[in-house]
Amino acid sequence: MTEPLEKRLETAMVELRTAQEALARTERELRQASFAVLSSDRAVRATVGPQGELAGIEFLDHKYRDMSPQALAASILEAANEARLKMNRHVMKAMAPFTEPSSGVPELKGFELEWERIFGPEVLREDDEDAAGDSQPAPAWRDALGEDGED
Numbered sequence: 001m002t003e004p005l006e007k008r009l010e011t012a013m014v015e016l017r018t019a020q021e022a023l024a025r026t027e028r029e030l031r032q033a034s035f036a037v038l039s040s041d042r043a044v045r046a047t048v049g050p051q052g053e054l055a056g057i058e059f060l061d062h063k064y065r066d067m068s069p070q071a072l073a074a075s076i077l078e079a080a081n082e083a084r085l086k087m088n089r090h091v092m093k094a095m096a097p098f099t100e101p102s103s104g105v106p107e108l109k110g111f112e113l114e115w116e117r118i119f120g121p122e123v124l125r126e127d128d129e130d131a132a133g134d135s136q137p138a139p140a141w142r143d144a145l146g147e148d149g150e151d
Contacts, residue, residue: 037083046079
């Protein structure tokens with residue numbers, strides 16, 4: 001027995017309102033989000049805001065004094081890019097429930113978002129923290145400087 005059209009419409013409207021409220025709540029939370037990441041040489045901490053914008057740079061333990069300008073710039077870029085990547089993944093995770101179809105109302109399909117188009121292909125690579133135990137190669141900037149990343 002199929003559900004009457006009025007009941008299905010009422011159910012859809014309730015679910016739509018619930019989804020709109022959840023989306024508004026998620027957007028508010030994301031506007032307050034930030035991520036800070038330490039460079040692999042532990043010389044720099046970069047913080048990005050909710051849209052991936054650079055919100056802060058900290059130079060740690062006066063290590064910058066012994067670094068070449070190129071090495072310092074590379075540390076800043078590494079930390080900032082990793083923080084931006086973490087923010088992008090955080091946004092994807094927070095928005096994922098809104099991309100799923102409704103379980104109660106099959107006509108509500110969910111949003112279609114092209115994450116790669118929004119954030120670029122890097123955001124889709126596996127998260128380093130999720131790949132527990134995997135050793136990571138030295139960053140390319142270290143290779144260019146003749147450093148292997150080990151202390």
